[in-house]
Amino acid sequence: MSHIRNIVILTGAGVSAESGIDTFRGGGGLWEQHRVEDVATPEAFARDPELVLRFYDMRRAAIQTKEPNAAHRALARLEREWPKKAPGAQVLIVTQNVDDLHERGGALDVLHMHGEHLNAWCNACDARSRWTGPLLHRPPCPACGKAALRPDIVWFGEIPYRMEDIYQALGAADLFVSIGTSGAVYPAAGFVRTARELGLQTLELNLERSQGSAWFHESRLGPATEIVPAWVD
Numbered sequence: 515m516s517h518i519r520n521i522v523i524l525t526g527a528g529v530s531a532e533s534g535i536d537t538f539r540g541g542g543g544l545w546e547q548h549r550v551e552d553v554a555t556p557e558a559f560a561r562d563p564e565l566v567l568r569f570y571d572m573r574r575a576a577i578q579t580k581e582p583n584a585a586h587r588a589l590a591r592l593e594r595e596w597p598k599k600a601p602g603a604q605v606l607i608v609t610q611n612v613d614d615l616h617e618r619g620g621a622l623d624v625l626h627m628h629g630e631h632l633n634a635w636c637n638a639c640d641a642r643s644r645w646t647g648p649l650l651h652r653p654p655c656p657a658c659g660k661a662a663l664r665p666d667i668v669w670f671g672e673i674p675y676r677m678e679d680i681y682q683a684l685g686a687a688d689l690f691v692s693i694g695t696s697g698a699v700y701p702a703a704g705f706v707r708t709a710r711e712l713g714l715q716t717l718e719l720n721l722e723r724s725q726g727s728a729w730f731h732e733s734r735l736g737p738a739t740e741i742v743p744a745w746v747d
C-alpha cells in the first residue's frame with residue numbers, strides 16, 4: 515500500500531454481525547414479519563407511529579447490550595495509526611450502521627450517513643439530542659418541550675447525511691474499501707462506481723460477494739472479525 519495515502523472505508527451491517535446485531539437482509543432480517551423497507555420509511559411512521567417507535571425502541575435497547583468486535587477495533591487502530599505511517603494522510607470511516615460500535619471500539623471520527631440509534635430528532639424544532647431510552651410514549655423534546663421526537667435515522671426516501679463530505683473525501687482518496695455491506699441500498703451502493711470513475715483502488719471485504727462485487731478490483735471473503743484485522747495488520 516506504499517502509494518496509498520487517503521483511504522475511505524464504508525461499513526455496513528456485516529461489520530456488527532459478529533457483535534450480535536442482525537443484518538438487514540440476512541436470516542434475522544425480519545422483525546415481527548416486517549421487512550426493514552416496511553418500517554424504515556416516513557410513510558410507515560405517519561401511518562403507524564407506535565409500530566415504528568416500538569421497532570426502534572427495541573433496537574436502541576438491544577445495541578446498548580452489544581460490544582464492539584475485532585473488526586471495529588482493527589478499523590479504529592487503522593484510523594489512529596495511518597496518519598503516523600503516512601504523515602498528513604487520512605482514513606475516513608463512513609458507516610451505514612446506526613449503532614455506536616465503531617466509536618466504542620475506539621474510532622475517533624465516524625461519519626454516520628444513515629443516522630444514529632442513540633440520537634433523537636425533533637420534528638418541531640429540528641434539534642438533535644442524545645437519547646438512550648424509549649420514544650414510544652412520546653417524551654418531550656429537551657430543546658422545545660414538544661412531543662415530536664423521532665429516531666434520528668435516515669429512512670427510505672430521505673437523503674442520507676453529509677453526502678457532500680463523503681464525495682469530497684472520495685475525490686481526495688486513493689483507496690476505497692467496502693466492508694460488510696450487501697450493496698443493495700443507494701446511494702452507498704454507488705460509491706464503488708464513483709470510486710472507479712475517480713481512479714481509486716477498490717477493495718471489498720465481505721462474508722460473500724455483494725451485489726456490487728464486479729466493480730471492485732479485489733474481493734476478500736470471510737467473517738469481518740477475521741478478514742478486517744488481517745487486512746489492517
Ligand code: BJW
Binds near residue numbers: 532611628693
Ligand atoms: C458479513 C458478516 C460477517 C454478514 N462478516 N460480512 C430503486 C433503485 C435504486 C435506488 C432506489 C430504488 N428505489 C428506491 C431507491 C433509493 C433507496 C434504495 O436504495 N432502495 C433500495 C432498497 C433499492 N435509498 C434511499 O431511499 C436512500 N435515500 C436516497 O436515496 O435519497 C435520495 C438521494 C440520495 C443522495 C443524494 C440525493 C438524493 C436512504 C436509504 C436509507 C437506508 N436506511 C436503512 C435503515 C436505517 C437503519 C434502521 O432502521 O435500523 O439503513 S435501510 C438498511 O439498509 C440500513 C442499512 O444501513 C442499509 C444497508 O444495509 P447493509 O448495511 O448493506 O446490510 P445488509 O443486511 O443488506 O447486508 C449485510 C452484508 O454483510 C451482507 O452482504 C452479508 O453478506 C454481510 N455479512 N455477516 C462480514 N460476519
